[in-house]
Amino acid sequence: MPNAIATVSLRGTLEEKLKAAADAGFDSVEIFENDLIGSALRPAQVRGVMSDLGLHCSLYQPFRDFEGMPGDLRTRVMDRAERKFDLMGELGTDRILVCSNCSPVSLGERARIVDDFRELGERAAARGILVGYEALAWGRHVNDHRDVWSIVKEVDNPAIGIILDSFHSLARRVPSESIRDIPGDKIVYVQLADAPLLDMDLLYWSRHFRNLPGQGGLDLTGYVAEILRTGYEGPLSLEIFNDRFRSISSRLVAQDGRRSLESVRDAAKRLLDRPTDMPAPQAPLGAEFVEFTAAGDDMARLGDTFGTLGFSHVGSHRTKKVTRWRQGNVNLVINAEPKGFARSYRIVHGTSICAIGVRVKDAQAVMDRAAALGIRAYSPEGRPGRMAMPALRGVGGSLVYLVEDDGAEALWTREFDAVPAPDLTDDARVCNIDHLAAVVHNDEFLSWQLYWRALFGLEGRDANDVIDPSGLVHSQALQSPGGAFRLTLNASDARETLSSRFLAQGMGGGFQHVAFASDDLFTTAAVTRQRGAAMLEISENYYDDLAARFGFEEEAATRMEQAGMLYDEDGDGNAYRQLYSRAFDKLFFFEFVERCGTYTGYGAPNAGVRLAAQNRFRDVQEVME
Numbered sequence: 194m195p196n197a198i199a200t201v202s203l204r205g206t207l208e209e210k211l212k213a214a215a216d217a218g219f220d221s222v223e224i225f226e227n228d229l230i231g232s233a234l235r236p237a238q239v240r241g242v243m244s245d246l247g248l249h250c251s252l253y254q255p256f257r258d259f260e261g262m263p264g265d266l267r268t269r270v271m272d273r274a275e276r277k278f279d280l281m282g283e284l285g286t287d288r289i290l291v292c293s294n295c296s297p298v299s300l301g302e303r304a305r306i307v308d309d310f311r312e313l314g315e316r317a318a319a320r321g322i323l324v325g326y327e328a329l330a331w332g333r334h335v336n337d338h339r340d341v342w343s344i345v346k347e348v349d350n351p352a353i354g355i356i357l358d359s360f361h362s363l364a365r366r367v368p369s370e371s372i373r374d375i376p377g378d379k380i381v382y383v384q385l386a387d388a389p390l391l392d393m394d395l396l397y398w399s400r401h402f403r404n405l406p407g408q409g410g411l412d413l414t415g416y417v418a419e420i421l422r423t424g425y426e427g428p429l430s431l432e433i434f435n436d437r438f439r440s441i442s443s444r445l446v447a448q449d450g451r452r453s454l455e456s457v458r459d460a461a462k463r464l465l466d467r468p469t470d471m472p473a474p475q476a477p478l479g480a481e482f483v484e485f486t487a488a489g490d491d492m493a494r495l496g497d498t499f500g501t502l503g504f505s506h507v508g509s510h511r512t513k514k515v516t517r518w519r520q521g522n523v524n525l526v527i528n529a530e531p532k533g534f535a536r537s538y539r540i541v542h543g544t545s546i547c548a549i550g551v552r553v554k555d556a557q558a559v560m561d562r563a564a565a566l567g568i569r570a571y572s573p574e575g576r577p578g579r580m581a582m583p584a585l586r587g588v589g590g591s592l593v594y595l596v597e598d599d600g601a602e603a604l605w606t607r608e609f610d611a612v613p614a615p616d617l618t619d620d621a622r623v624c625n626i627d628h629l630a631a632v633v634h635n636d637e638f639l640s641w642q643l644y645w646r647a648l649f650g651l652e653g654r655d656a657n658d659v660i661d662p663s664g665l666v667h668s669q670a671l672q673s674p675g676g677a678f679r680l681t682l683n684a685s686d687a688r689e690t691l692s693s694r695f696l697a698q699g700m701g702g703g704f705q706h707v708a709f710a711s712d713d714l715f716t717t718a719a720v721t722r723q724r725g726a727a728m729l730e731i732s733e734n735y736y737d738d739l740a741a742r743f744g745f746e747e748e749a750a751t752r753m754e755q756a757g758m759l760y761d762e763d764g765d766g767n768a769y770r771q772l773y774s775r776a777f778d779k780l781f782f783f784e785f786v787e788r789c790g791t792y793t794g795y796g797a798p799n800a801g802v803r804l805a806a807q808n809r810f811r812d813v814q815e816v817m818e
């Protein structure tokens with residue numbers, strides 16, 4: 194089943210779009226009429242460019258306002274179709290999409306619609322052309338693929354079939370099982386698009402917010418599974434109208450497009466229990482370590498910071514300038530090597546988080562799936578086979594190491610000399626990594642989501658718009674099905690938000706904070722304070738509001754205020770407590786959280802308060818400098 198993409202999905206001139214599609218390995222393209230009309234290339238030249246790139250045109254679209262036109266307009270519309278058939282001959286394509294009529298003058302009478310398609314079918318057959326009828330979700334008389342299928346069935350002409358577009362079907366909540374009524378050989382073409390679940394006018398939603406399968410909230414897997422079930426063997430084609438995709442790198446969108454198609458096809462086959470070409474996604478079983486790159490003074494300063502947060506230096510790498518810090522089940526690594534990846538990352542991004550290690554059951558299977566999805570493996574140059582752990586390139590350039598669950602401890606003992614841990618009496622009660630938070634460019638926001646969803650099968654959870662004093666920050670949580678691995682992605686277009694400053698200062702997207710899970714956050718607060726940790730102070734007003742919202746006694750509110758703690762509850766009384774450290778060199782910071790009961794969120798109501806506090810501290814620092 195070949196992969197295709199509509200030119201409308203990509204930025205640039207028609208030549209640039211074709212090049213991006215070819216480079217990403219697509220078999221064919223849908224030529225969107227406006228892209229051709231605006232191009233300086235004649236249709237035959239476009240055909241030549243496609244053929245040089247190893248592409249062909251699998252669909253010409255759209256042909257609008259066809260069926261049910263009254264009076265003379267009907268003659269005009271047939272004439273227009275003949276001209277487009279000529280053009281298709283020059284382009285070298287035999288398929289055209291007719292979308293359901295939106296014209297206010299069109300007639301909805303079914304017999305007329307059937308007649309019109311019969312005549313079009315005869316004209317198309319004479320030219321060796323196949324016509325596919327697509328229901329636009331906002332079509333004037335026809336807006337549901339079930340109606341299109343019933344018309345196509347009645348037309349009963351071999352040159353007339355149906356085109357299915359997941360957006361139109363799923364946005365109107367048409368059950369995907371209805372596709373079972375359609376024989377595969379009557380499906381002329383299939384277009385796929387996902388979209389975030391928004392309560393919005395259908396046309397506006399479709400023209401501005403579509404995204405790639407796996408980036409939105411529609412059930413594309415179920416949709417594609419129903420299509421596979423029909424026996425359809427034609428292209429799966431991406432038709433993505435998206436404001437951002439029109440302005441960002443066509444290379445990125447095309448590459449992600451390929452990844453999304455491979456991933457959704459794989460998921461659909463799994464749903465049908467059919468054999469697939471790649472290993473199943475494996476959700477991380479947890480984060481095994483977070484690796485920081487820091488050299489010189491920063492290495493010592495960062496180690497000191499870890500110490501104040503309750504960590505102990507427990508290991509030193511046998512051959513490298515790398516130290517291991519531990520608390521509970523959390524490992525932090527400082528890499529101060531004068532060469533290699535950590536150094537390169539440090540040169541670009543400064544002292545920062547350069548890699549994470551995730552625990553998986555079968556690392557090789559993850560590597561194989563990554564390869565099938567076009568995700569590059571990391572191999573240090575000139576040192577083949579020396580990798581203690583396989584690693585993958587993340588979206589922002591940092592690495593994701595894969596640690597096999599049962600081999601984690603052996604790996605540490607093999608690579609690190611133990612450093613006798615001091616006899617600690619002041620346990621800060623950190624048990625695990627609760628979540629990692631990345632800041633990413635808004636242009637790469639969907640790309641990061643696709644990476645984690647397609648490769649690791651993470652699920653999208655809370656999406657929030659958070660108010661930073663300097664603008665809006667979009668936040669999306671992703672997690673493994675059981676919640677053992679959690680990630681939040683944050684992006685902002687505003688210039689001065691904390692997220693944007695991180696991007697500017699750190700030269701691009703990456704991990705901005707690590708949240709540690711504590712089983713007793715008041716003790717964590719007391720111990721870190723006693724160890725001299727620089728923690729974030731929260732406004733007094735917050736605690737007045739907290740007491741009012743949750744009916745706290747003054748004593749309880751004061752206790753939280755003294756600890757600098759944030760608090761939230763879900764509707765079922767499950768609670769969440771949070772503490773934040775101040776940022777290390779204004780770049781990255783740490784959070785401690787305690788989840789009580791089955792609280793699954795991230796304290797969204799507190800995010801604005803925290804950002805305001807961080808913004809206040811930023812002003813103080815800048816004045817002092």
Ligand SMILES: O=C(O)c1ccc(O)c(O)c1
Pocket residue numbers: 254255290292327329358384399400432
């Ligand atoms: O938004 C539109 O008009 C439009 C045109 C052609 C399509 O295939 C489609 O899905 C939408």
Ligand SMILES: [Mg+2]
Pocket residue numbers: 327358384432
């Ligand atoms: Mg469409």
